[in-house]
Amino acid sequence: MKILIVGDVYSKLGRASFERNVKQIKEKEKIDIIIVNGENTSHGRGLNEKHYRWYLNQGVSIITLGNHAFENKSIIDFINDTDNVIRPYNFPNKFPGKGFITFRWNNLKITVMQMIGKVFMNDEYLCPFEKTLDLLNKLDSDIYICDFHAEATSEKIAYAHCFDGKIHVIYGTHTHVQTNDARIMENGTAYITDVGMTGALDGVIGVKKEIIINRFLYGMQERFTPQNEGKTQFNAIILEINEISKKAANIDIINLIE
Ligand SMILES: [Fe+2]
Numbered sequence: 001m002k003i004l005i006v007g008d009v010y011s012k013l014g015r016a017s018f019e020r021n022v023k024q025i026k027e028k029e030k031i032d033i034i035i036v037n038g039e040n041t042s043h044g045r046g047l048n049e050k051h052y053r054w055y056l057n058q059g060v061s062i063i064t065l066g067n068h069a070f071e072n073k074s075i076i077d078f079i080n081d082t083d084n085v086i087r088p089y090n091f092p093n094k095f096p097g098k099g100f101i102t103f104r105w106n107n108l109k110i111t112v113m114q115m116i117g118k119v120f121m122n123d124e125y126l127c128p129f130e131k132t133l134d135l136l137n138k139l140d141s142d143i144y145i146c147d148f149h150a151e152a153t154s155e156k157i158a159y160a161h162c163f164d165g166k167i168h169v170i171y172g173t174h175t176h177v178q179t180n181d182a183r184i185m186e187n188g189t190a191y192i193t194d195v196g197m198t199g200a201l202d203g204v205i206g207v208k209k210e211i212i213i214n215r216f217l218y219g220m221q222e223r224f225t226p227q228n229e230g231k232t233q234f235n236a237i238i239l240e241i242n243e244i245s246k247k248a249a250n251i252d253i254i255n256l257i258e
């Protein structure tokens, strides 16, 4: 079984790059399941219903979110009714939506979950380590896949070691920069610290660079606007899972600049 996981798709250029590349990768690599991080899909902030349906039309099975999950308020209207969208499981319980989805693929029961980190993030989030232990105790799936949405590389690596051999695929999102450490860990978990983003190459992780430079130089608090021109980057990983042994067999990175 082959799974394509695409990192944070950011606004207009991200959607264009996604549409341009996913179809041909799917055919060329014989991809079975597509997972995407969609927290920045709609104008860089959240996911609206139109873009949610657009993902389903592109053959996406699961859309994960992150700290921007509820910045587009329209998600409240559909997040509780969908079986394709998850937000971090360790969000406070009052938050809408669910933190994992279990589905069948051939004879396998697959669970995709999302956790969000606490280091340099919002204090309100519950402990991702504790919540993962709780969740794994409750479930009996054949394959577990986790989007660990976090800022600090140390927190992500500690999480990967903690759940090495228990979660088959652990991949980082949120920093929007692909790391060079994709590997199969000692106990069999396929891991990368960050998949990287899909969208503008020349902004600052998706935002127009002038806005961010002026923020650092002069403290100007201009509202974030997506970089909608110029080159794009498409960042993703391809996982191969052995259906017989139920183990991760390979992890490859994709980094396309166009
Ligand atoms: Fe993001």
Ligand SMILES: [Fe+2]
Residues within 6 Å of the ligand: 039, 066, 067, 068, 149, 173, 174, 175
């Ligand atoms: Fe994020």
